[in-house]
Each structure stands twice: as C-alpha cells, then as structure tokens.
Amino acid sequence: MRDALVARPGSPGARIGSKHEDGDHIGKGAGAPIEPARPGGGGSRRVASRGGVITLVLGGARSGKSAVAERLAMTLSTSVTYLATAETDPTDADFLARIERHRARRPANWTTVEAGRHLPSHLGAAEGAVLIDSLGTWVAAHDGFAVDVDALIAALTSRAGDTVVVSEEVGLGVHPSTEIGGRFRDALGLVNQRVADTADRAVLVIAGRVLPLERSPW
Numbered sequence: 207m208r209d210a211l212v213a214r215p216g217s218p219g220a221r222i223g224s225k226h227e228d229g230d231h232i233g234k235g236a237g238a239p240i241e242p243a244r245p246g247g248g249g250s251r252r253v254a255s256r257g258g259v260i261t262l263v264l265g266g267a268r269s270g271k272s273a274v275a276e277r278l279a280m281t282l283s284t285s286v287t288y289l290a291t292a293e294t295d296p297t298d299a300d301f302l303a304r305i306e307r308h309r310a311r312r313p314a315n316w317t318t319v320e321a322g323r324h325l326p327s328h329l330g331a332a333e334g335a336v337l338i339d340s341l342g343t344w345v346a347a348h349d350g351f352a353v354d355v356d357a358l359i360a361a362l363t364s365r366a367g368d369t370v371v372v373s374e375e376v377g378l379g380v381h382p383s384t385e386i387g388g389r390f391r392d393a394l395g396l397v398n399q400r401v402a403d404t405a406d407r408a409v410l411v412i413a414g415r416v417l418p419l420e421r422s423p424w
Contacts (some may be wrong), residue, residue, distance in 0.1 A: 230279065257366040262402050264375040264419075265411035272308060272339055274411050275372045282368045283335035288312060289321040289328055291344035308339070321345040326357035334367045334379050341373035341401065342394055351393035355400050363405060375410065 229232050261278060265271030277284045294302060309318070321328040325344050327335065356424075360367055377395050380386045402408045408419040 233313050244374045259368045259407070260362055260401075260405040261368075261370045262398075262405040262408040263370060263372050263411060264398065264408065265372075266375050266378065268413035269375075269411045271372055271374075271411040273311075273417060274409075274414070275337055275339065275370045276312065279335060279337040279370050282370070284315065286313075286331045286335045286337055287317045288316050288318045289325060289336060289338045290318060291321055291323075291325055291338065291340060291347065293326075293343070293347045323353075326354060326361045329358070329361040329369070330364065332365075332367070335369075336365070336367060337370045337372070339372040340377070341371065341397055345397055346390065351390055353393070353397060355397050358397075359404050360396060362401070371405070373400055373401065392409065 248349075260276075263271050263275040263278070263290050265274075279288075290305075292301075292305060293307065296302070312318070319328055319332070321344075323344065325338065329338065362371070374394060377400070378389045382391055402419070410417045410419055
C-alpha cells in the first residue's frame with residue numbers, strides 16, 4: 207500500500223506522501239506528511255456533520271492530475287467507484303487510446319461507471335469512495351455547456367463516502383482562439399469555483415507535483 211495521500215485543508219507547507227513508481231515523492235521536500243482532512247475543518251464551508259470528505263484535484267493537460275487522484279483514491283478504500291464522464295467518439299483514436307491507458311492503470315477491483323452527462327444521478331447512487339474524472343468532459347458533453355451544477359453540489363454534499371473530483375484548470379493559458387473555446391473556459395471555470403467552494407480541500411497538480419490551495423480570507 208502506498209503512503210497516505212492526504213491533506214488538511216489550508217495547511218501551509220503541506221506535502222503529499224504518495225510515491226511515483228520510481229520512488230520519488232510528489233511534493234517532496236515541503237513540510238511533514240499531512241493528516242486526513244476533516245469535513246468542516248480548516249476553514250471549510252461545509253456542514254461539519256457530513257461524513258464524506260470532498261477533494262478537488264485541478265490540473266492542466268498532461269499535468270498528472272488523474273494519476274494523483276487515483277493514488278489518493280487508493281488510500282481511501284480498497285473498492286472505489288470510478289465515474290467516467292467522457293462521451294467517446296469511435297473515430298477519435300487518440301482519445302480512445304488515452305481512455306484505455308487510464309483504464310489499464312486502475313485496480314481491477316474498482317467499479318467503473320460510464321456516467322457521461324448524467325454525473326449527478328450516478329454520484330447520488332454510488333456508495334463508498336468515489337473518483338470522478340473529470341468535470342471538464344462532463345461540461346463538454348452538454349449542449350451550450352449548460353450543466354446543472356446545483357444538482358452536482360447536492361449529490362456531492364449528501365454523500366457519506368469520500369469523493370475525489372478531477373477537473374481541468376483552463377484559466378491559466380492564452381485566451382482561447384475561438385468563441386466556443388472561450389465559452390467552455392468560462393463555463394468550466396465557474397463549475398470549478400462552485401466545487402472548490404464546497405470541497406473540504408483542493409489541490410493543483412503541476413508536472414506531477416501537488417500544491418495545496420487555501421481558501422481566500424476575503
């Protein structure tokens with residue numbers, strides 16, 4: 207079993223103690239291993255009586271966010287429900303190959319559910335630990351990127367089990383060159399803000415390294 211990949215919301219200098227396959231620590235060299243997050247603790251705005259801990263894992267393309275989220279999920283339970291949101295195009299060989307790589311590295315005892323655009327209802331029905339990958343493909347699956355984020359938040363906050371949510375950070379690059387690209391960036395950015403506001407903790411993954419994201423004091 208890998209070292210625990212856990213974080214207290216808002217703790218400065220925190221590092222995540224999971225290891226790469228070559229043995230290097232993610233977030234190596236910054237502080238001591240972090241204790242598990244507690245619902246309602248560390249400045250969280252969630253109700254303290256809720257049982258499950260929500261972790262938002264943000265990152266750009268090829269940042270390693272999915273791998274980090276998967277290692278975190280492995281520390282939560284031996285049996286995890288993986289909610290996949292991508293709606294595949296059989297003519298897109300590159301995307302299909304990427305999905306297959308993700309599937310191959312997941313433990314055999316995980317349950318994969320093709321949630322697609324129906325993420326909130328599948329999340330509400332899932333028991334135990336859940337990994338959602340990702341909010342970006344969930345938003346992209348909807349016409350006009352019009353998602354029911356209230357239903358997603360309600361499903362997240364009503365769960366007794368822990369939930370790890372992967373999402374793309376799309377606001378750090380250049381301005382999108384197309385109008386539809388700009389609308390997608392704006393839509394996903396707003397969804398990310400809502401989920402981050404609800405989550406017990408949030409991290410940003412860059413080149414496989416993890417940065418804890420503290421709540422704004424303002």
